[in-house]
Amino acid sequence: AQSVAQPEDQVNVAEGNPLTVKCTYSVSGNPYLFWYVQYPNRGLQFLLKYITGDNLVKGSYGFEAEFNKSQTSFHLKKPSALVSDSALYFCAVRDVYRDDKIIFGKGTRLHILP
Amino acid sequence: ETGVTQSPTHLIKTRGQQVTLRCSSQSGHNTVSWYQQALGQGPQFIFQYYREEENGRGNFPPRFSGLQFPNYSSELNVNALELDDSALYLCASSPKDLGETQYFGPGTRLLVL
Numbered sequence: 001a002q003s004v005a006q007p008e009d010q011v012n013v014a015e016g017n018p019l020t021v022k023c024t025y026s027v028s029g030n031p032y033l034f035w036y037v038q039y040p041n042r043g044l045q046f047l048l049k050y051i052t053g054d055n056l057v058k059g060s061y062g063f064e065a066e067f068n069k070s071q072t073s074f075h076l077k078k079p080s081a082l083v084s085d086s087a088l089y090f091c092a093v094r095d096v097y098r099d100d101k102i103i104f105g106k107g108t109r110l111h112i113l114p
Numbered sequence: 115e116t117g118v119t120q121s122p123t124h125l126i127k128t129r130g131q132q133v134t135l136r137c138s139s140q141s142g143h144n145t146v147s148w149y150q151q152a153l154g155q156g157p158q159f160i161f162q163y164y165r166e167e168e169n170g171r172g173n174f175p176p177r178f179s180g181l182q183f184p185n186y187s188s189e190l191n192v193n194a195l196e197l198d199d200s201a202l203y204l205c206a207s208s209p210k211d212l213g214e215t216q217y218f219g220p221g222t223r224l225l226v227l
Contacts, residue, residue: 043118043220044218045218046215090157102206
C-alpha cells in the first residue's frame with residue numbers, strides 16, 4: 001500500500017536559516033510525490049511535485065525538494081526561511097495506478113522565528 | 115489562488131441531518147476529488163469523479179455520496195450526519211492524466227452538533 005510518513009510534528013527555524021521538512025514514502029511502482037502547504041483557515045496550495053527526471057525539484061515561493069530513491073525520501077527544503085513560511089506542510093503520494101487518490105502525511109507545522 | 119471554488123464556506127448542522135456541499139472545478143479540469151480533513155489531521159480521500167462517474171472511493175460509508183455534472187462541477191452529499199463528520203471538506207480538480215497536479219479549493223468547514 002502507498003503511504004507517506006512525516007516524522008516531525010513541528011519544526012522550528014530562525015528566520016534566514018535554511019529549513020528542511022522531512023518526508024519518507026512507501027510505494028509500489030514509480031512514485032508520484034507532492035508537497036502542499038496549508039495556511040490557517042485555507043485550503044491546500046500546491047508547492048511542487050516529483051514525477052520523473054532531475055532529483056532536485058524546484059517549486060513555488062523558493063521551495064525545493066530532493067527525491068532520494070535509495071532512502072525513499074522526499075524532503076522539502078528552502079535555503080533561507082521567511083516568517084511568512086510559517087504554515088502546515090503536507091507530503092503526499094498519488095496512487096495513480098489504482099484509484100488516483102492522494103495519500104497525505106499527517107503534516108508538519110513549520111514555525112519560523114523572527 | 116486556484117480556480118477551484120467551494121460553497122458554502124461554513125455550515126452548521128445537527129446530528130441526523132443531511133448536507134450538500136458544492137465544488138466548481140478549474141477550467142479545463144474534468145476530474146474532481148473530495149477529501150475530509152479532521153482537525154489536526156491530513157486530508158483523507160473520500161472519492162473521485164471523472165466524466166460524471168465515481169472513479170475511486172476511500173474508506174467512507176455509503177452515506178457519503180456524490181455527483182458530477184456535465185460542466186464537471188460536483189456535489190458531496192452526506193446523509194444521517196454524525197458528530198465525527200465535523201471537518202473541513204476539500205475538493206480538488208485536475209485533468210485526467212497521470213501525474214497531473216490536483217488543485218484544491220478553499221474548503222467547506224462543517225460543524226455537526
